Amino acid sequence: MKITPDIPAPNGILEAAIYVDDLDAAERFYGEILELEKIQRIADRHVFYRVGASVLLVFNADETEKPPQNPDLPVPPHGTRGPGHVCLSMPRSQIEAMRKHLLDWNVPIDAEFDWPNGARSIYVRDPAGNSVEFAEPHLWG
Template sequence: MKLTPDIPAPSAILEAALYADNLDAAEQFYSEVLGLERIQCINNRHVFYRIGGSVLLIFNPNQTEQPPLNPDMPVPPHGARGPGHVCLVLSRDEITVMRKHLLDWNIPVDAEFDWPGGARSLYVRDPAGNSIEFAEAHLWS
């Protein structure tokens, strides 16, 4: 239910951001371990990944807190400290495969369970401590 009917409702999340002080470790995790498609990398500032129609942004918070250097792209300073969270969609069978793959990389599972509505979730941590969830798409249905 829209609370304010005269304001347009966004149709999707275009991008989501996580923060990591060590971008090399983050890049190894997201590129090598998870096999995500890297679309941009600026040394020690950020690395971006395409996930379906969305983009996962991994920023070094020390760099994104700085004022923009390019006047043509005046992105305001931003950032976060401490672990964040992102949930990536996989089918139940893919979650099983991902679980084994992550354990093969010695990445411990934080939690794995079925929600009351029946959707399966698997949680792990990236090298920066961000909570990475893999869940079935019907989790929020």
């Protein structure tokens, strides 16, 4: 319920960020294993991936805590420590195919189950320990 009706509501999440300590290992996981479309990598600072209409930002936390070096892109320092979470949406048939693909790459499944509304989820860990979930789109629908 909107408290202030004249304030515009966002219509989606454009990007989500996770933080890692080894950008090369993260790039292997998200780029090679998950085969996400890489948008760009900047040295040891970040690698970005397209996920449908959104972008997954994978940052080296040590580098994003530093002040910006480019005055044309004054992104404030940010970052976090410890495992985060990202959920990637896909239909059940693709989740099952992804499950097999992950196991073929020796990526262990942390958990897999159906939610009370019937949506399927599986969880794995990326090399930094972030929780990566694959879930049916109607999980929140």
